[in-house]
Amino acid sequence: MTPIEVKPISGADTKYRAVRIFAASALLFCLPVVCALCFMAVAAGSAVAASQGAISDIRIGVHDGRTRFVMEVSDAVPFQAFGLEDPDRIVVDLPELDWHGPEAAASGGRGLVAGYRHGLFKPGVTRVVIDLIGPGHVAKLFQLPPSNGAPRRLVLDIAPGKSGKSATASKDWATYAASLGSRKASQPTTTEPQADGKRIVTIDAGHGGVDPGAIGRSGAHEKHLVLAMAKTVRRVLEATGRYKVVMTRDRDIFIPLRRRYEIAHEAGAELFVSLHADSHSRRSLRGASVYTLSDNASDKEAAALARKENKSDVIAGTDLSEYPAEVSSILIDLAQQSVNEESWHFAEMLTKKLAKNIKVLRNTHRFAGFAVLKSPNVPSVLVEIGYLSNIHDEANLRTEKFRERFAHALVRAVDRYFDRKEKMSRS
Ligand SMILES: [Zn+2]
Numbered sequence: 423m424t425p426i427e428v429k430p431i432s433g434a435d436t437k438y439r440a441v442r443i444f445a446a447s448a449l450l451f452c453l454p455v456v457c458a459l460c461f462m463a464v465a466a467g468s469a470v471a472a473s474q475g476a477i478s479d480i481r482i483g484v485h486d487g488r489t490r491f492v493m494e495v496s497d498a499v500p501f502q503a504f505g506l507e508d509p510d511r512i513v514v515d516l517p518e519l520d521w522h523g524p525e526a527a528a529s530g531g532r533g534l535v536a537g538y539r540h541g542l543f544k545p546g547v548t549r550v551v552i553d554l555i556g557p558g559h560v561a562k563l564f565q566l567p568p569s570n571g572a573p574r575r576l577v578l579d580i581a582p583g584k585s586g587k588s589a590t591a592s593k594d595w596a597t598y599a600a601s602l603g604s605r606k607a608s609q610p611t612t613t614e615p616q617a618d619g620k621r622i623v624t625i626d627a628g629h630g631g632v633d634p635g636a637i638g639r640s641g642a643h644e645k646h647l648v649l650a651m652a653k654t655v656r657r658v659l660e661a662t663g664r665y666k667v668v669m670t671r672d673r674d675i676f677i678p679l680r681r682r683y684e685i686a687h688e689a690g691a692e693l694f695v696s697l698h699a700d701s702h703s704r705r706s707l708r709g710a711s712v713y714t715l716s717d718n719a720s721d722k723e724a725a726a727l728a729r730k731e732n733k734s735d736v737i738a739g740t741d742l743s744e745y746p747a748e749v750s751s752i753l754i755d756l757a758q759q760s761v762n763e764e765s766w767h768f769a770e771m772l773t774k775k776l777a778k779n780i781k782v783l784r785n786t787h788r789f790a791g792f793a794v795l796k797s798p799n800v801p802s803v804l805v806e807i808g809y810l811s812n813i814h815d816e817a818n819l820r821t822e823k824f825r826e827r828f829a830h831a832l833v834r835a836v837d838r839y840f841d842r843k844e845k846m847s848r849s
Contacts, residue, residue, distance in 0.1 A: 474499045476520040477540075477548075478573060482532040488561060489533030491552060491578040495519070498567075500595035501576060503560050505584075506739055510554040512580060513739035517595075519548045534558045534580050541631030542675040543738065549632045549676070551739045557584045620666040621840055623659060624686035626696040626794065627652035627669065631676030633737045636701035638810035638819075645674065647819045648697040651807060651828065655697070658829035659836065676738045683797035692843075693768060693836065694802035696794050699819060700727060701811040708812040709781040710828075712773050713804040714765045715758075715796060716789035727806070728790035764801035767842070772803060772835040779831040780824070781808070781815075805832075 475496035483490045493514075503514045521540055531537050536553040543549035562579035566572075627649040629635035635644025649671070656667040668689040670682045677685075686694040719725035773786040795802040807828060808815030818824040 474517040474519055477516075477523045480523040480538070482535050484533035487582065489535050489558075489580045491535060491538075491580060493523070493550070493576040494573045495576055496573065498565065498574060499576075501563075501565075502595065503563055503578060505559050507557065507584070509736075510557050511739060512552040512554065512558065512560060512578065514550040514552070514576075514578065515543065516548045516550070516576075518542065518546050521548075531555065534582060539632050539634065539737070541633070541738075542673070543631055544675065549739060551632055551737070552578075552580070554580070556582065558582055559584060618666075621664060621693075622666050622668060622689055622691045623836060624668045624670060624689060624691040624694045624800070625652045625655050625659075626682050626686075626694060627671055628696055628698040628731070628794075629676075629734060630671050630674055631738065633676055633734050635734075636699060636810045638699075638701070638816040639705075639813055640816060642810060642816060642820065644699045644701075644810060647699055647810070648807070649674065651697050651819065651825050654822065654825040655695075655829045655832055658826065658833050662833060662837070664840070665836065678735050678738075679732070679793045680796075682794050683800060683802065686797060686800045686802075691800050693839065694795075694797060694800045695832070696792075696802070696804040698731065698804060698806050699808055699810050699815070700730075700806045702809050703811070705811050705813075707783075708809050708815045709783040710776050710786070710808055711783040711806045712769045712776070712787050713792060713795070713806070714769045714787070714789055715762060715792060715802065717791060719790040720785070720788040724788040724790040728792045731804070732791075732793045758796075758798050761797065761799065761801050765795070765803055768801055768835065768839045769803045771838045772805070772832065775831040775835040775838075776805075776828075779827055780818075 477493050477495055479494040481490075481492040481494075483492070491512075495516075499517050499519070501514060501516045503512060505512050523540075531553075534554050534556070536555045538550055538552045540548065540550045558580045560578055561581035562577070564577050566575040566577060568574050627645070629643075629645035629648070631645075633645065635648070637643060638647075652669060653672065656669060659665045659667050668685065668691055670685045671677050682696070683694060713724065713727075719728065769787050773782070776782050777786060792804050795804055808819060810816045810819070
């Protein structure tokens with residue numbers, strides 16, 4: 423392991439003197455393709471609370487074969503950076519900051535940088551993911567104090583090629599934001615299950631934070647549209663007096679896929695509904711579809727869709743190694759059989775109710791290996807409400823009128839599902 427000493431810029435805050443970059447090794451994660459090459463840069467000796475100001479601008483430049491990525495920040499902040507490959511990315515974590523800089527989509531790539539995304543990774547941590555055009559590593563990382571009218575800047579120099587040195591997880595910034603993806607990081611956004619006899623349903627708004635999901639023709643992000651839909655569904659479900667809704671997220675924040683069904687399980691949910699909106703190169707394609715878990719996808723399109731949706735953790739630059747590999751898959755399979763049957767029943771009911779109320783795809787109920795549906799305990803379905811690549815579907819998703827129409831259809835299916843369950847438990 424060879425730490426690369428980064429010389430402090432003269433006049434830099436003393437607390438940032440000891441900025442080091444540790445080159446890190448390729449870590450094999452438990453999911454395929456996700457293999458990482460890490461370097462950790464630590465702004466030492468600073469533990470600053472969340473809500474630290476704002477990023478006001480992003481600039482990208484190329485010098486001597488290196489690509490410089492500059493973030494203008496309003497305040498001195500600690501930060502960490504590491505690299506991931508497959509696809510090649512650099513991840514920069516900062517305290518929770520407001521974003522006043524240009525959106526990723528608005529500014530094209532330059533040098534080694536193909537583009538970037540940003541968002542809340544967990545409470546207190548803003549993440550910027552820099553997509554690279556090929557292998558690259560952080561050659562230098564430093565902070566420049568305000569000078570000559572220029573604001574404070576965080577500077578990353580990205581050089582081509584991997585850095586194959588071994589890993590060091592050097593910690594600070596409140597032990598690197600309390601070890602980032604710690605499994606308790608994202609609590610359910612609604613409190614404990616209530617003992618008032620209400621059925622608990624988990625509504626999962628797909629994507630969030632640094633993972634925008636599909637991007638619509640007018641630039642709308644799937645993550646925002648499905649969150650708005652989830653909130654309408656919660657309101658309409660709870661208005662019946664029969665259900666208590668637990669959301670996996672109720673703001674623009676990233677939640678790892680597996681964490682989503684854990685939230686449902688911990689809340690005692692009896693049903694898990696994940697809401698998404700797809701995008702397709704065939705722009706005329708529109709309508710909703712409902713998916714349940716299967717090893718064998720019902721068709722190629724469903725398999726491709728599952729692959730796309732399963733990339734969420736990769737897009738957000740999650741270190742999946744902190745999740746144990748799926749041990750005892752036989753046990754999970756056994757438990758999952760009855761859960762899968764229940765999921766299937768609910769999906770069939772939902773398909774029928776949706777078909778009566780909104781536009782649906784042919785073969786509305788489909789199957790594929792969606793990671794978010796792998797709950798061993800809670801019957802789960804995933805709904806692609808429509809296509810953001812279709813102007814009618816996208817326009818619909820932007821209106822509360824459509825959201826209510828969808829929500830009422832969903833509630834009728836949920837009612838039928840629990841009516842059937844109650845009938846069966848009586849007989
Ligand atoms: Zn999605």
